[in-house]
Amino acid sequence: MFTENPRQLFSSAWVLTVAGLIIGLGVVFTAGGWNTAEASIEVSYAYHLSNFSGTVPYNWVNLFVDELRNEIYVLDPRAGDIRVFNEKGMEVFSFGDDGSLDSVMDITVEKGGDILVLSKTNTGFSILRCNFRGEVTGKILLGNLPDWLSNFSPTRLICRNERIFLLDTAAMKIAVTAMDGIFQNGFELMALLEIPPDKQIGTEVSGFYVDGNGNMLFTVPVLFSAYILSPEGRLAGFGTPGSSPGRFGVVSGIAADDQGNIFVADRLRSVVMIFDRNFQFLKEFGYRGVLPSNLISPSNLSLDGKGKLYVSQLKSRGIGVFKIQQAAPDL
């Protein structure tokens, strides 16, 4: 049904949509009504990422959780530095503030513990490999890129399941490579979403995440939508514009946990919304305010494997950490 050619993937969308509709309606009938949640999910504020001076006053930074080593990597692109926090939320190390990494755009950590840094250079971009001290030990060069990625200029980088996922947010192109940078698969999101040419400027990806199964999640603010793209190229999307709970204002960060729950940050509404694997709205939390549990323009999100959600905010509120607990469904 699906093809390796991303340009042709959307031609199968009708099959997908009809199947999805049947599944969606099936869920409704099975549940015997609008069951708001088969399993309740609870959210509680935990703490903010801090150092010995208190909360680190970040504004909209990039996050990556190294689940194997229980460390949280935070990139402040404006300051150009990278700080590492332990699982208790305390800063334990920092590097990159000497300018040695050029203009850092994103950061991730591979299985072996090496840190990969995506940097903008005078001539394009580079993927730097750093050791645990943040010292550059090498570069990853992309190879075998197809012609449609000839002007590829990635701004996001995520390492997952021994694969490197690179996203060009403006061109809306994804390249998936092996750990040595050799191209394996790619997706043209503009084509998949059938963005008309006169609307392609200004239509771009905001939030980007890769879950444990290799599904690529992303948001497109001007479409008021969030999407999940499977490794095989199956695309599903959801989202409705609006201001009421569960609706999308200016969506940004996105993440998904092992149960398939999807977390979507909304800068405008200052909330993080939670949807189940069927895109059914479960709840939202945050709201603009100055209580620790409030959120001001939440942006990038990341999850660890232990039920903690990390939320980057504005107004120097840094990164709020929330505990997510999902109760077993009522039988």
Next chain:
Amino acid sequence: MKAMKLSVFAMAAMLAIFGISSTSHALHDGGVARCEACHTMHNSQGNAGMTVIAGHEPGGRLTKGSDPSSTCLNCHQGGGNGYHVFSTDGSNLTPGGDFYWLTKTFSWVSRGTTQYSTGESHGHSVVAADFGLAADATLTTAPGGTYNAGSLGCTSCHDPHGNKNGAGAIEGSGSYGVAGPTRGNFRLLGDIGYQAGSSVTFTSQVPVARSFSSNAETNANHADYGQGMSEWCRNCHGNFSGSLRHPAGNDAHLSNDSIADHYNAYVASGNLTGTQATAYLALVPFERGTADATTLSTTSTVGPNGTSNVMCLTCHRAHASAFPDAGRWYFTATFLSTQSHPLATDTGVTGNDVLNSYYNRDMTATFGAYQRSLCNKCHLQD
């Protein structure tokens, strides 16, 4: 009730599934759109007040940000050009410039004295508390006017409601040269009668210009200006015209003193081999002296003629630049390649600041090692 729930969810499921193929639609695609995009009508979300502690309430007009500019930047913060105006690395190479430069102060030592190019001098210091952008502490009122620096924000110049001469709804953006009475203003700029804040009401109409729909500004991909920009700037900077000031405006024609001829011939310091067909330099734009936006071309490389005129934006950027006075180049440098700041050796320089400062131009490669001030594009004194 169950039926209603069913229908709601069914509709949501259809939206979720069929919503994959979509047409992009910004919150205000050329004009005013959904009120809720920017305002919280009842100061309430999720049955809880957004206001928690006095002083941290939503903006004074129930905006969803702490102030108007914070509300705008919820969408317009970012890099990669397009509709973004405030990046984290100076990479928005748009005609207006990147507010990133407001956050960058560069310093260097010259003859034993530390010199500074301060962030607040790099552009219009819009106040956006959520983003850490504060009022200009040096120029507390608009140069040549009375506008209070503490009130300066995106809505000081742009009318988010997209009114055109106080008329009603518009059907689309007025930024791309499409004619019609129901088209909006260029870049949603405030029109005659616009109350811009700080007790300033605009008396000059919006300029005639045309935007380009692409990424970085280049000599062949740029905003093309018709007329009226300087007159519009004087809504706030009214006393920046008249005697003993550099002329700018619809009557400041480049035919005076053969300036158009100079512009067209000038390629670089010492190189006067240019021709009008390829003379356009985006670092020194001009107005073509027309009120018809449909005749403007954002890809034109043609230099000026006798009816063209100099404008404020010939030398300055509307948002911000890497240089003092929001200059398009470093005004006081003798040689731009080696004496502009930021230089790679300056304190405060990060990433690609130097390259971004001149819009991705290597100044030595483009103009030569001894290129002098771009004032000479018109005045030929080098």
